[in-house]
Amino acid sequence: MKEKNNESAENYLETILVLSKRLPVVRSVDVANQLDFKKSSVSIAMKNLREKNHITVTDAGYIYLTESGKAIADMIYERHQLLTSCLEKLGVSAEIAEKDACKIEHVISKESFEAIKEYVKAESLEQAYELNQKRTNCILGGMLWLKMSNRNVQKAIDLSGLGLNQIEETEEEFRIGCMTTLRELECHERLNQWCEGAVKDAVSDIVGVQFRNLATIGGSIFGRYGFSDVLTVFLAMDSYVELYKGGIVPLQEFAQMKRDNDILVRVIVKKDQRNMIYLAHRNSKTDFPVLTCAVSVNAENGCVCIGARPQKAVRLELTEAVREKVWSGVCTEEEMKKEAECIASQVKTDSNMRAGKEYRSRLAYVLIRRTLEALNTKGGDQ
Numbered sequence: 001m002k003e004k005n006n007e008s009a010e011n012y013l014e015t016i017l018v019l020s021k022r023l024p025v026v027r028s029v030d031v032a033n034q035l036d037f038k039k040s041s042v043s044i045a046m047k048n049l050r051e052k053n054h055i056t057v058t059d060a061g062y063i064y065l066t067e068s069g070k071a072i073a074d075m076i077y078e079r080h081q082l083l084t085s086c087l088e089k090l091g092v093s094a095e096i097a098e099k100d101a102c103k104i105e106h107v108i109s110k111e112s113f114e115a116i117k118e119y120v121k122a123e124s125l126e127q128a129y130e131l132n133q134k135r136t137n138c139i140l141g142g143m144l145w146l147k148m149s150n151r152n153v154q155k156a157i158d159l160s161g162l163g164l165n166q167i168e169e170t171e172e173e174f175r176i177g178c179m180t181t182l183r184e185l186e187c188h189e190r191l192n193q194w195c196e197g198a199v200k201d202a203v204s205d206i207v208g209v210q211f212r213n214l215a216t217i218g219g220s221i222f223g224r225y226g227f228s229d230v231l232t233v234f235l236a237m238d239s240y241v242e243l244y245k246g247g248i249v250p251l252q253e254f255a256q257m258k259r260d261n262d263i264l265v266r267v268i269v270k271k272d273q274r275n276m277i278y279l280a281h282r283n284s285k286t287d288f289p290v291l292t293c294a295v296s297v298n299a300e301n302g303c304v305c306i307g308a309r310p311q312k313a314v315r316l317e318l319t320e321a322v323r324e325k326v327w328s329g330v331c332t333e334e335e336m337k338k339e340a341e342c343i344a345s346q347v348k349t350d351s352n353m354r355a356g357k358e359y360r361s362r363l364a365y366v367l368i369r370r371t372l373e374a375l376n377t378k379g380g381d382q
Helices: 002-022 028-035 039-051 067-089 094-107 110-117 125-132 182-187 189-194 198-203 217-223 229-235 251-256 320-328 333-344 357-381
Strands: 055-057 063-065 119-121 137-140 155-158 167-169 173-177 239-243 247-250 264-270 275-282 289-297 302-307 314-317
Touching: 002 028, 002 039, 002 063, 002 067, 002 094, 028 039, 039 055, 063 067, 067 094, 067 110, 110 119, 125 137, 125 155, 167 189, 173 189, 182 189, 182 198, 182 217, 189 198, 198 229, 198 275, 198 289, 217 229, 217 264, 229 251, 229 275, 229 289, 229 302, 239 251, 247 251, 275 357, 289 320, 289 357, 302 320, 302 357, 320 333, 320 357, 333 357
Parallel strands: 119 155, 137 155
Antiparallel strands: 055 063, 167 173, 173 264, 239 247, 239 264, 275 289, 289 302, 302 314
């Protein structure tokens, strides 16, 4: 009953505030007309508000909010405006949004409302960029990698309304929006047909389907995480990132850049002809990888990308002689073993809870050799 009385009082105070914004003076009859209440009910309510020192009423019947009354009215009015706007942005009709906001505004906790206040659905990349310049603000992707940190986020910036969840294909390239989920990468037929299933192989064991339905390529690439399967596989392609202010930058260069407050808009992959293989070793199927390995070759270049060292992925070039032979499918087993040993010796590894340094170094050799052998077979089938 007490909550009901509070809701009624808040409703009256908000109404007085709204009326005072458009009328020179507010009277009981104005409140009654606005709320479509009986005059007698409004008179009782005004008496109660006056006794609580939330309003004053002059001899002429003019109603004014006191300091305490205005504080309550301002609070409820702010909630009403923001909640109505949020509901409309979610697709609720203006009429229903208005009615529902009237109900929610009285029962929502201060903590929940403050959280909603600090959520911004960006209307443009420029707006998102300006908001993101404050250190305590944060661009939202799927929010899954964000959960791994202890970061205190003051304002969350949502890019989901900017149409950046598409994979566009032209004759020359794939253009992958930053809000594209890992699941969409996994299931994209044309992308996986072009890269011979390497992208699907890279993401299909990342935690679980529910996770991949939320985690985005933007968060995975921008984070440049050491354990990232995504960074490893895209480094092995002719890939670029499009930054809102920084322009188009080769992914290999971006991976070495310090983190800043720019926005990763999309990942661009050039559709050159190449053969690719992706392999990773995990202690259990959906655990973070112990080591990741992506190798690709074409008529002009070949590279090996090793990630989860546990540091972020690095790219190393194949020797010209081995690259040519693997591309043609004529590389000998001994040549591939020597190449794997040579490249693995250049990969700096370390220890963590998943594996030791020496184990990772040996594993790097094994994965590189296996990928070279598989690519050599593909080259022979061309």
